[in-house]
Amino acid sequence: AVQYYDWTVAYTYASPDCVEKLVMAVNGEVPGPRIDATEGDTIVVNLTNHLPTEGVVIHWHGMHQVGTPYYDGTASVSQCTINSGETFTYSFIVDRAGTYFWHGHFGMQRTAGLYGSIIVQLPDSQKEPFDYDDEASVLLSDWWHKSIYEQQLGLDSIPFRFVGEPQSLLIEGRGKYNCALDPGSNGASPSCLPCNASNPECAYHVIPVEHGKTYRLRIASITSLSSLNFVLEGHNLTVVTIDGRYIEPVVVENLDIYSGQSYSVLFTADQDQSRNYWAGINVRGRVPNTTTGLAVLQYLPNSTDLQLPPSKPPGSPAWDDFDYSLAQARLYKVKPGYEKPVPQSAGRTLILLNTQNKINGHIKWAINNVSFVFPPTPFLAAFKLKLKNAFSPIAPPDLPPNKPDFNIFALPNPNDPSEINANFGSSPYVFKLGEIVDVIVQNANTLNPNNSEIHPWHLHGHDFWILGYGKGKFDPQNDPQSFNLADPPLRNTVAVFPYGWVAIRFVANNPGVWPFHCHIESHFYMGMGVIFAEGIHKLPSLPTETLGCGLTKPRH
Ligand SMILES: O=C1O[C@H]([C@@H](O)CO)C(O)=C1O
Numbered sequence: 001a002v003q004y005y006d007w008t009v010a011y012t013y014a015s016p017d018c019v020e021k022l023v024m025a026v027n028g029e030v031p032g033p034r035i036d037a038t039e040g041d042t043i044v045v046n047l048t049n050h051l052p053t054e055g056v057v058i059h060w061h062g063m064h065q066v067g068t069p070y071y072d073g074t075a076s077v078s079q080c081t082i083n084s085g086e087t088f089t090y091s092f093i094v095d096r097a098g099t100y101f102w103h104g105h106f107g108m109q110r111t112a113g114l115y116g117s118i119i120v121q122l123p124d125s126q127k128e129p130f131d132y133d134d135e136a137s138v139l140l141s142d143w144w145h146k147s148i149y150e151q152q153l154g155l156d157s158i159p160f161r162f163v164g165e166p167q168s169l170l171i172e173g174r175g176k177y178n179c180a181l182d183p184g185s186n187g188a189s190p191s192c193l194p195c196n197a198s199n200p201e202c203a204y205h206v207i208p209v210e211h212g213k214t215y216r217l218r219i220a221s222i223t224s225l226s227s228l229n230f231v232l233e234g235h236n237l238t239v240v241t242i243d244g245r246y247i248e249p250v251v252v253e254n255l256d257i258y259s260g261q262s263y264s265v266l267f268t269a270d271q272d273q274s275r276n277y278w279a280g281i282n283v284r285g286r287v288p289n290t291t292t293g294l295a296v297l298q299y300l301p302n303s304t305d306l307q308l309p310p311s312k313p314p315g316s317p318a319w320d321d322f323d324y325s326l327a328q329a330r331l332y333k334v335k336p337g338y339e340k341p342v343p344q345s346a347g348r349t350l351i352l353l354n355t356q357n358k359i360n361g362h363i364k365w366a367i368n369n370v371s372f373v374f375p376p377t378p379f380l381a382a383f384k385l386k387l388k389n390a391f392s393p394i395a396p397p398d399l400p401p402n403k404p405d406f407n408i409f410a411l412p413n414p415n416d417p418s419e420i421n422a423n424f425g426s427s428p429y430v431f432k433l434g435e436i437v438d439v440i441v442q443n444a445n446t447l448n449p450n451n452s453e454i455h456p457w458h459l460h461g462h463d464f465w466i467l468g469y470g471k472g473k474f475d476p477q478n479d480p481q482s483f484n485l486a487d488p489p490l491r492n493t494v495a496v497f498p499y500g501w502v503a504i505r506f507v508a509n510n511p512g513v514w515p516f517h518c519h520i521e522s523h524f525y526m527g528m529g530v531i532f533a534e535g536i537h538k539l540p541s542l543p544t545e546t547l548g549c550g551l552t553k554p555r556h
Pocket residue numbers: 162356363446447448453522523526
């Protein structure tokens with residue numbers, strides 16, 4: 001079936017966490033409209049930009065865009081941004097059942113609230129390999145009170161001003177800012193609306209259940225910074241899918257979820273039906289400074305206004321218990337027989353070292369000493385139209401600067417230019433069509449002593465197999481021997497843990513240009529990403545509406 005949507009992007013006032021702010025809404029909603037589709041459907045979105053002075057694009061996260069790389073919705077990569085006042089039509093096939101989302105992919109517009117869910121069901125003729133009575137979904141996000149322009153300026157400034165921890169965590173776009181933290185406000189500050197039921201925007205999101213039934217809960221994270229741990233008080237979760245891919249079911253007490261990822265979990269409403277329970281999210285991996293984000297699991301027919309759960313907000317494992325997170329990540333194995341087997345060897349291996357560097361005094365992230373900058377000409381157009389000057393012809397390095405003794409645990413050595421100096425760059429990695437590519441993402445210390453951070457790496461246009469995670473520095477001789485080539489899970493976003501590495505494998509079989517980047521909004525803005533191009537001789541013709549900027553401007 002073909003589904004048509006008319007969407008208008010505009011600023012609106014909203015109070016996602018009881019504090020009124022300017023948000024970037026679609027058709028006045030934050031989160032924006034949810035797309036409900038069946039595998040194989042074509043989604044057509046007529047997107048009108050009513051932002052007064054800025055461009056916009058929308059990325060369909062987890063959609064593979066086979067044959068339509070120009071509708072991937074990434075500024076500087078797949079298209080020119082849609083100008084204020086213009087309408088642009090996206091049209092793509094939802095190729096896999098699963099839990100996905102859409103979001104802005106220009107500057108930090110996602111952080112302004114430009115996101116929503118995409119839920120794709122199997123056709124009626126097919127059955128999931130697990131049973132449930134009903135389903136619900138929660139989109140998780142983090143929320144700041146400073147505008148994205150103030151945040152971006154801070155990241156670009158000397159001295160550097162980081163965006164800091166979020167003011168609130170949101171479940172389905174609802175949260176409650178701890179108004180007591182607002183200096184002198186006591187909840188009465190003009191910015192802090194009364195956090196009570198009289199303000200419907202401040203109400204908790206509610207997940208209604210009937211006692212005895214089993215539910216499929218779809219959980220997706222679109223956070224800008226925070227790694228989260230999701231807890232459904234009193235209920236274990238059986239994880240059955242990750243990023244739309246089937247895994248061998250595993251039971252967890254609470255679920256780590258990184259920005260860009262989604263899960264389906266099953267739970268049975270088998271607890272005390274005379275009360276309600278909390279669903280909660282807590283920050284992991286960074287010193288938390290944000291209170292638990294909450295929603296209510298309502299046992300029908302209890303009321304939610306009058307019967308908030310009697311318990312404290314649920315806690316999560318210690319924020320810095322990385323062993324816990326690593327162990328949980330290693331639980332996931334593909335469900336045998338349900339996904340394509342992993343190719344047993346790769347034709348090309350990249351080792352991508354993630355470092356924080358200063359360039360001309362500005363703090364940046366760099367990959368093998370290259371900090372990505374967004375060029376004015378989209379890569380797809382540059383390749384298709386052979387615009388030779390759109391980016392540097394010098395390919396970025398497959399391996400970190402050749403320093404066998406590089407210490408990932410230490411601060412950069414101030415006497416070693418290869419550790420201190422990074423450069424701006426925007427040239428892509430180019431793969432042969434069908435090439436099997438391994439990527440090792442290697443984490444390291446930041447510019448702060450004894451600090452390394454979680455980075456969720458997301459690949460456009462593909463899912464990849466996760467071959468393994470390791471601690472410390474990747475050893476190209478020995479570590480590949482421990483790769484899981486039997487039942488590795490497939491997904492589109494994977495976390496690399498502090499001072500560790502992760503190895504992924506994918507087949508470069510989707511003609512197009514696909515970013516591979518840290519899904520933390522500020523980190524990609526600071527250069528933490530690379531561009532993969534493949535099958536460039538097989539690129540489809542580009543719709544003219546995707547052109548018009550940079551070197552694609554008509555010349556007379
Ligand atoms: O990108 C970041 O910058 C700060 C800090 O590392 C600055 O050195 C931080 O916490 C990030 O995640």
